Amino acid sequence: MHNHDGGEPRIPTAALTVVAIPFCALVFGAFLANYLEPRIAGLPFFLTYLIFWVLITPVFLWFANRLLERR
Amino acid sequence: MNSTTALAIIGAVIVATTAFGLFGVRKIRMSPQQFIVGGRSFGAVFLWLLMAGEVYTSFTFLGAAGWAYGKGAPAFYIICYLTLGCAIGIFVLPFVWRVAQRHNLLTNADYFATCYQSRLLGFLTAAVGVVFLIPYITLQLTGIQILLRIAGYGSIDTTLAAGLAFALIVVFVLFGGLRGAAWASLVKDGLVLAAVMFAGIVLPTQFFGSPQNAIDQVLKLKPNWMTLVPGAGEFGTIWFVSTILLTGCGAFMWPHSIAAAYSAKSEESLRRNLAGLPFYQIMLLLMYFAGFSALILKPGLKGQEVDQSFMIVVQEHYSASVLGIIAGAGCLAALIPAATQILAAASLISKNILSVGVVRTGEGGQTLLTRCLIVGVALLAFGLWVFQKSTLVGLLLIAYSGITQLFPGVLFSLMRRRPSALSVSFGIVVGIGLLIVFAVKGVTVLGGLNVGFVALLANTAVVLLFWRVGPRIEEDSPGAIAVGVATRQEI
Numbered sequence: 001m002h003n004h005d006g007g008e009p010r011i012p013t014a015a016l017t018v019v020a021i022p023f024c025a026l027v028f029g030a031f032l033a034n035y036l037e038p039r040i041a042g043l044p045f046f047l048t049y050l051i052f053w054v055l056i057t058p059v060f061l062w063f064a065n066r067l068l069e070r071r
Numbered sequence: 072m073n074s075t076t077a078l079a080i081i082g083a084v085i086v087a088t089t090a091f092g093l094f095g096v097r098k099i100r101m102s103p104q105q106f107i108v109g110g111r112s113f114g115a116v117f118l119w120l121l122m123a124g125e126v127y128t129s130f131t132f133l134g135a136a137g138w139a140y141g142k143g144a145p146a147f148y149i150i151c152y153l154t155l156g157c158a159i160g161i162f163v164l165p166f167v168w169r170v171a172q173r174h175n176l177l178t179n180a181d182y183f184a185t186c187y188q189s190r191l192l193g194f195l196t197a198a199v200g201v202v203f204l205i206p207y208i209t210l211q212l213t214g215i216q217i218l219l220r221i222a223g224y225g226s227i228d229t230t231l232a233a234g235l236a237f238a239l240i241v242v243f244v245l246f247g248g249l250r251g252a253a254w255a256s257l258v259k260d261g262l263v264l265a266a267v268m269f270a271g272i273v274l275p276t277q278f279f280g281s282p283q284n285a286i287d288q289v290l291k292l293k294p295n296w297m298t299l300v301p302g303a304g305e306f307g308t309i310w311f312v313s314t315i316l317l318t319g320c321g322a323f324m325w326p327h328s329i330a331a332a333y334s335a336k337s338e339e340s341l342r343r344n345l346a347g348l349p350f351y352q353i354m355l356l357l358m359y360f361a362g363f364s365a366l367i368l369k370p371g372l373k374g375q376e377v378d379q380s381f382m383i384v385v386q387e388h389y390s391a392s393v394l395g396i397i398a399g400a401g402c403l404a405a406l407i408p409a410a411t412q413i414l415a416a417a418s419l420i421s422k423n424i425l426s427v428g429v430v431r432t433g434e435g436g437q438t439l440l441t442r443c444l445i446v447g448v449a450l451l452a453f454g455l456w457v458f459q460k461s462t463l464v465g466l467l468l469i470a471y472s473g474i475t476q477l478f479p480g481v482l483f484s485l486m487r488r489r490p491s492a493l494s495v496s497f498g499i500v501v502g503i504g505l506l507i508v509f510a511v512k513g514v515t516v517l518g519g520l521n522v523g524f525v526a527l528l529a530n531t532a533v534v535l536l537f538w539r540v541g542p543r544i545e546e547d548s549p550g551a552i553a554v555g556v557a558t559r560q561e562i
Contacts, residue, residue, distance in 0.1 A: 016162070023158045026151050027316060030308040034144075034299050036290075042283025044297035047359075050147055054154045054352045061161055061346035068161075068342070 015064040022057040029053065073391040077222040078232075080395025081402055085236060088258045088403055089243040095254030096247050103437040106248035107177045107418045109334035117253045118344045121331045121411075123351045124256035126153055126322070127263065129214025129405035135355045136270070137378035139362025143289075143296035145306040146359060151315040154349040156322025161345045164323060165338045166485055178415070179329035179477070180423035186484040189492035190423075195499060196477055197423035200326040203470040204416045205448075207325075209456040211409040212237060215402050221382045222398040234453060236402060237409070241449040244410040245442050249334055252411050259403040264354065266400035269393070270381055271357020275364040282360040288367045303519025310516055313524035320527065321475030326415035327408070413452070417444035469506045472523025476502035479531045493541030494534045502530030 025032075033049035040048040104110050113121065131149065138146030167182055174185050179200060184193025216233040223229065243251060275285040289296050300307040323332065335341035358381075365380035369387070372380055382401075385394050421440045480495040505526040509515070517525050 012162070019158045019161065023155060026155060027312055029151070030299055030311040034301065034308055036298050042281070042286060044144075044286065046144060046298055047147060047356075050150060051353075051356060054150050054349050057154050057158065057349045058346050061157060061349075064161060065342050065346055068165075069339070 012068055015067040018060050018064045018067065022053050022060045025053045026050065026057075073394075074222070074224040074226040076391040077224075077395035077398060078219070078227070080392060081219070081222055081399040084262065084396070084399030085239060085402055085406065088255050088262075088407075089239060089247075091258050092243060092247050092251040092255030096251045099248075099250060101248055101438050103177060103418075103441065104175070105250065106438050106441060107414065108171075108330055109249040109253065111172065111334060112336045113253065113334045113340070114336055115340050115344060118331070118335050118340055119347065120256040120260055121249075121253045121334065122328070122344060123348060124252075124260055125325075125327055125331055125408050125411055126348075127351070127354065127404060128408040129211055129218070129401055131355065132263065132267075132358065132401050132404045133214055133217060133378045133382070135358035136362035136365065136381040139359040140366045140372070140380040141377035142306060143293065144299045145311065146362070148311055148315050148318070150352040150355050152318035153322055154352060155315055155319025157345045157348050159319060160323045160332075161342060163481060163485065164332045164345065165342055167329070167481065168332055168335055168338055168341050171333045176333065177330075178419050178422050179324070179326045180419055182329070182484075183477075183480055183495070184423065187480070187489065187492035187495060189496075192480075192492045192496050193423045195496055196480070197419040199473065199477060199499060199503065200419050201416045201424070201448075203473040204326060204412050205452050205455065206470045208409050208412050208416070208448075208452040211405040211412070212453065212456045214405040217379050218382065218398040218401045218405075221379060221386050222394055224386070230457060236406060237449065237453060240406040240410050241413065241445060244414050245445055247410075249330060249411065249414060252407055252414070253334075255403075255407050255410075259400070259407050262396070262400040263404050266397040267354045267357045267361075269397065270361035270385070272360070274381075274384065275360050278364060278368060282357075282363075285360060285364045285367065289363045292367065292370075303516075305516055307519055309519030310521055313520040317475055317521055317524040317527055318471055320478040321471055324474050324477045324481065325412075326419055327411040330411065330415050330418070413445055413448050414441075416448045417441050420444045420448070469510050469523070472506050472521075472526060473503055475523060475527055476506075476530050478527065479534050483534060489543065490534050490538045491541040491543040494537035494539075497537050498530040498534040501533045502526040505529055 029046075029050055033046050035045045038045055043051075099105055099110075102110075109117075135146060135149050138149070170176065170182060170185060174181075176182055176185060178197065180193045180197035183196045184190050212233055215236055216229045219227070219232045219236075220229045223232070243255070247255070272282065275282040279285045279288060286297070299311055303309050323329065332341060335344070361381040365384045368384050369380060372383070376383075382394075382398070385397055418441050421437060421444050425440070476499050479498055483490050483495070503526070506523065509517075509522040509526070514522055516522065
C-alpha cells in the first residue's frame, strides 16, 4: 500500500500530535487543575476541567481519524 | 412483599434481555468466527454497544458511586482512563484489527503468536488472560450478590440467587456467542442509562434541589473531598497520574475487549467507534452525583458497604419497583460483561492453551470445545467465588495491573523491527512477578506511583534490554514473508 523506502514517515506524526493535546491535558490534569475554585456551574474546578477534556477528546480523535484515513 | 416485587422485576429483566439476545441470533450458524468474534461483521451501532457495554460493568455502576462516596476526588480517575484508552487505541487497535482480519485471528493471544511467530508467547499471553479474567468474572458475581441482597431486603439466599442468574447467563452465552451478547447489550445499555439518570439526576434533585447542591453539602461535611492530596501521598496527584496512565494502557488489553475489536466489520467502524466512546463517560459523572448524595443521606458506611451506598439509599427512600428496575439494570451490567469474559477465557483455553500439542479440532469441533470450556470456566469462577471471596478481592486489585502487562508487546508489535518474542515474554513475566511481590507485601503505592505502573515500566525496560535476545522476526526478511508473519508492509 505504501512505499517504505525511506520517503514516507511510518509514524503518523500529525495524528499523534493532534491526539497528544487532550492526552497530555488529561494525564497532567491532576498537576495543573487540582483546585476547588473557581466553581463552574456549581462543579469543582478539577472535575469541570476533566469533564471538559473528556468531552472534547472525541473532536481531536475525529480529526486524527481524518488524518489517518488520508494516508 | 417488597422483596417479591423487586426480585420479580429483576428476574423478568434478566430473562427478557437474554431472550431478546437469543432471538437476535436465532438464524445464525455458529462457526468459531461467528461464535467468538461475531463473524467480524459488526457495524458502528453494535460495536458501540458491545465496547461501551463491556467497559461499564457492575464495578463501574457500583464502584464509581462507591469511590465517590468513600474516597472523593480519586474516583475521578474512572472518567479519565477510558478516554486515554481510546486515544491510545485509535493508533493501536486498527492495526491489530488488520492483522486479525488477514490471519483470521480469534483471540488476543493469537495476535501475539502471529506477530512474534511464537506459539509459546501465545500460550503465555493466553494464560495471563485467563488468570486475570477469572477474578474479573468473580467480581461480577459479587456485584450481582450485592444487588440481590439489597433487592431481597435480606430475605433470600443471595449466593444461590447469584448462582442462578450466573447459570442463566452461561446458558445464554453458550447459544448466543458474542453476537447474542451484543444484542443483549442493546437492552442493557438502555436500562443502565435510565438507572444512572435516576441515580445521578432525579435522586440528588429530589433531596437537594440539584446535583450541584449535593456537592455543596458534601463540601460542608468534607472540604477536601473534591480535590486530590498533592504529591506522593496515598491516592495523591502522583497516584492519580500513574493510575490513569496504567489503566489507559490496559483499557483495551482485556481478552474480551480485543474480541470486541476483532468483531468490527471495518477499520473505519472501529476508529469511529473509539473516537465517540469518550462521550459515554458522562454516565459516570452521574454516578459520582449518586455517590455524593448517598454520602450525605447515609453517612458512615465502611469497607465493602461503600459499594452499596447508593443502592441502600434507593432501598430506603424509594418503592420496591424502582429498586427492582435499578437493581435489574445493575445485574445486567454484571451479567452481560461476564458473558463476554467467560467466552473470551474459554476461547483462549481452546485456541491457545489446549492447542499447544494437545488437541486438534476442526471448525465444528472448535465451537463445541469452546462451549464445553465455557461451562468449565463458569464452574471454576463460581467455585472460586463461593469458597475464596476474600482473597479474590485482593487478587482483583492486581488484575487490571496484570492484564496491562500485555501492553508493551502490543505497542512494540507496531514497529518495523520488533523485539524478540523472548524479550516480550521476559517483560510480561517480570511485570507480573513484581505485581505478585507487591501484592504479597501489601504494597499498593511506591513513591506515590501506582505499583501496577511501576511493574509496567519494569516490563518495558526488560523488553528494551533483551530486545535482540533470541530469534527475531525481521519483517522485511525473506523468512518472515515466507511464514506469513504479520507485517505492516503487507497490510
